[in-house]
Amino acid sequence: xxxxxxxxxxxxxxxxxxxxxxxxxxxxxxxxxxxxxxxxxxxxxxxxxxxxxxxxxxxxxxxxxxxxxxxxxxxxxxxxxxxxxxxxxxxxxxxxxxxxxxxxxxxxxxxxxxxxxxxxxxxxxxxxxxxxxxxxxxxxxxxxxxxxxxxxxxxxxxxxxxxxxxxxxxxxxxxxxxxxxxxxxxxxxxxxxxxxxxxxxxxxxxxxxxxxxxxxxxxxxxxxxxxxxxxxxxxxxxxxxxxxxxxxxxxxxxxxxxxxxxxxxxxxxxxxxxxxxxxxxxxxxxxxxxxxx
Amino acid sequence: xxxxxxxxxxxxxxxxxxxxxxxxxxxxxxxxxxxxxxxxxxxxxxxxxxxxxxxxxxxxxxxxxxxxxxxxxxxxxxxxxxxxxxxxxxxxxxxxxxxxxxxxxxxxxxxxxxxxxxxxxxxxxxxxxxxxxxxxxxxxxxxxxxxxxxxxxxxxxxxxxxxxxxxxxxxxxxxxxxxxxxxxxxxxxxxxxxxxxxxxxxxxxxxxxxxxxxxxxxxxxxxxxxxxxxxxxxxxxxxxxxxxxxxxxxxxxxxxxxxxxxxxxxxxxxxxxxxxxxxxxxxxxxxxxxxxxxxxxxxxxxxxxxxxxxxxxxxxxxxxxxxxxxxxxxxxxxxxxxxxxxxxxxxxxxxxxxxxxxxxxxxxxxxxxxxxxxxxxxxxxxxxxxxxxxxxxxxxxxxxxxxxxxxxxxxxxxxxxxxxxxxxxxxxxxxxxxxxxxxxxxxxxxxxxxxxxxxxxxxxxxxxxxxxxxxxxxxxxxxxxxxxxxx
Numbered sequence: 001x002x003x004x005x006x007x008x009x010x011x012x013x014x015x016x017x018x019x020x021x022x023x024x025x026x027x028x029x030x031x032x033x034x035x036x037x038x039x040x041x042x043x044x045x046x047x048x049x050x051x052x053x054x055x056x057x058x059x060x061x062x063x064x065x066x067x068x069x070x071x072x073x074x075x076x077x078x079x080x081x082x083x084x085x086x087x088x089x090x091x092x093x094x095x096x097x098x099x100x101x102x103x104x105x106x107x108x109x110x111x112x113x114x115x116x117x118x119x120x121x122x123x124x125x126x127x128x129x130x131x132x133x134x135x136x137x138x139x140x141x142x143x144x145x146x147x148x149x150x151x152x153x154x155x156x157x158x159x160x161x162x163x164x165x166x167x168x169x170x171x172x173x174x175x176x177x178x179x180x181x182x183x184x185x186x187x188x189x190x191x192x193x194x195x196x197x198x199x200x201x202x203x204x205x206x207x208x209x210x211x212x213x214x215x216x217x218x219x220x221x222x223x224x225x226x227x228x229x230x231x232x233x234x235x236x237x238x239x240x241x242x243x244x245x246x247x248x249x250x251x252x253x254x255x256x257x258x259x260x261x262x263x264x265x266x267x268x269x270x271x272x273x274x275x276x277x278x279x280x281x282x283x284x285x286x287x288x289x290x291x292x293x
Numbered sequence: 294x295x296x297x298x299x300x301x302x303x304x305x306x307x308x309x310x311x312x313x314x315x316x317x318x319x320x321x322x323x324x325x326x327x328x329x330x331x332x333x334x335x336x337x338x339x340x341x342x343x344x345x346x347x348x349x350x351x352x353x354x355x356x357x358x359x360x361x362x363x364x365x366x367x368x369x370x371x372x373x374x375x376x377x378x379x380x381x382x383x384x385x386x387x388x389x390x391x392x393x394x395x396x397x398x399x400x401x402x403x404x405x406x407x408x409x410x411x412x413x414x415x416x417x418x419x420x421x422x423x424x425x426x427x428x429x430x431x432x433x434x435x436x437x438x439x440x441x442x443x444x445x446x447x448x449x450x451x452x453x454x455x456x457x458x459x460x461x462x463x464x465x466x467x468x469x470x471x472x473x474x475x476x477x478x479x480x481x482x483x484x485x486x487x488x489x490x491x492x493x494x495x496x497x498x499x500x501x502x503x504x505x506x507x508x509x510x511x512x513x514x515x516x517x518x519x520x521x522x523x524x525x526x527x528x529x530x531x532x533x534x535x536x537x538x539x540x541x542x543x544x545x546x547x548x549x550x551x552x553x554x555x556x557x558x559x560x561x562x563x564x565x566x567x568x569x570x571x572x573x574x575x576x577x578x579x580x581x582x583x584x585x586x587x588x589x590x591x592x593x594x595x596x597x598x599x600x601x602x603x604x605x606x607x608x609x610x611x612x613x614x615x616x617x618x619x620x621x622x623x624x625x626x627x628x629x630x631x632x633x634x635x636x637x638x639x640x641x642x643x644x645x646x647x648x649x650x651x652x653x654x655x656x657x658x659x660x661x662x663x664x665x666x667x668x669x670x671x672x673x674x675x676x677x678x679x680x681x682x683x684x685x686x687x688x689x690x691x692x693x694x695x696x697x698x699x700x701x702x703x704x705x706x707x708x709x710x711x712x713x714x715x716x717x718x719x720x721x722x723x724x725x726x727x728x729x730x731x732x733x734x735x736x737x738x739x740x741x742x743x744x745x746x747x748x749x750x751x752x753x754x755x756x757x758x759x760x761x762x763x764x765x766x767x768x769x770x771x772x773x774x775x776x777x778x779x780x
Binding site for chain 1: 429446447448540543544547548551552559561716731735736738740741742743744745746747750752754755756757758760761762764765767770771772780
């Protein structure tokens, strides 16, 4: 008799903890005939809990120094590198070939490293000191947008998640993401990576479940500032754009095609989820007429 | 020999009237639409009156563009884009924009007088703010036309095509400049609609565009109300919508473009916090509060309409503020000494009055300056309310008039929480002499523009635009190019 294997329970990730969905429901995604596992079928209430966690954590994540955020993103990459084999195995389980899976994991690590480097640099690229005509010092610099909801790419279990969240995190945002419906395994395993990478609990919140049930709640939530939709389904895109109007969420539609392509390494993805703030202050003109105020 | 004059210090010294002359301006009785470089009669066959809100007299009749007219304008803009504007070298494009800037400067006085007549704003502001800034905007963006690649590293920026632009009535010429200048510099052509109550300076701008020799159809100017705007927003051959106006209309526009590839820039409402700490230079702060809320009759999206005073200096600041309010001159916008002109329209006056009633009903204490108001025209005294709470409607909702709601605070954390507790996030003001406190506050404000120890300053190089429900996209500066480009 062989040893009885211990099977993994996949739960969701909210506020740095791994609860089961409050709904108590599950679904069983398949790879052909093979069941991948019993996965949480998250509910509206889970979305709301996740947004609360993301909002509460926002000051903590945005308040870290850019250099520190950079090191934490680098740390995520380190942890992912160390667990490469587990991710490769999961990707294969979900239908990838061995070489596809290996490529996807390596690209995910490298993408994290790429954006780790941007954390303390993008604001220098996108900022300006503005030479106003009056006696004022005036500058414009990016600030985090806030809480971002993400619908992850359906076709990719790991690189789709990493490509979506790395620029959002680099920009100083917290997020709530819905994993690929049919390939959810890596999302939860990636949550374990995040959880051991000094990412404050609540910075990234990961839900699994059905898009058709959750997309409206994610797009209409009034305490979400930005929305990243990775995919090409026009009906879903319209739903997101319509519902986002209620509090003027900034919506980015990103097909994220050909994920391995290095075109997805760009600071302009960070620029999609920042707000530009312009600050003025008078300059005293000693000896000149008129008040600096 | 008369009696030698005696100096009286206990009575008010009134200033003699100093009205700006209107004799030199050139206004037609009727304005047609400016489409494809020609003045064309509206297919609607309808005209509406534009009046002087200070006298209620009709200034001119203005064409009302309907869907057919808008369609003609978009066709002209598309044709100009395809055949001329997109083929012109960027440097030449810039030179046309420079010409517009120069011609506005040359005709500055006429522009400012008409702006004040049509909108009710005081001549001092239209002469010193609106018109020079409008010219400066064209001048600034003209130079960007052939330098776009330097603004977006590692990108090859391309124009979008036809930009549909809808502007508000509070700064008609200036908003037109904010919209048209970056659109042209980035290589787009334009269909722009003026606001219903203030169409005149846009048609004067059309004259400038004519004399600048801009190729026909590059800028098309129409007038009308909401339906005209809707026709622009819904036109299938428009690639970009830039709108400045209320958050309510902004949301309607954003819903309307869902499912299209139109890009949008929305510059919407605000309810800005202006925060005064006990260590602030109080006299300057009072000037900043006055300028923050009473500039342009409070018809300003970034007006500092929520004042937060630290409790220890509340009595001093309120005393100085009331004294300063009492010295404000309300009346003839054409008089160079007037501080507060006419409310832009009867409708807007009704809205402001409604909010003043709401404030009183909610139990707030009102203070107004005691000046006389002219008999004709639409007027509102500078007003402030104390004893308001965070939940008061006059604290939550944008009034767009000279009405200030005053609250107090004790700690920094308290005022940050209160200031950010609004669906809006356009601007904020902070008054303190402590540098580290300034940077703490300016970085914590969820607002696109933060004025520290100043308020309501504008410049073409300085990006402007909001967080949250105050809209998205930036206008002005390098960042103002991006909404008009594919990167």
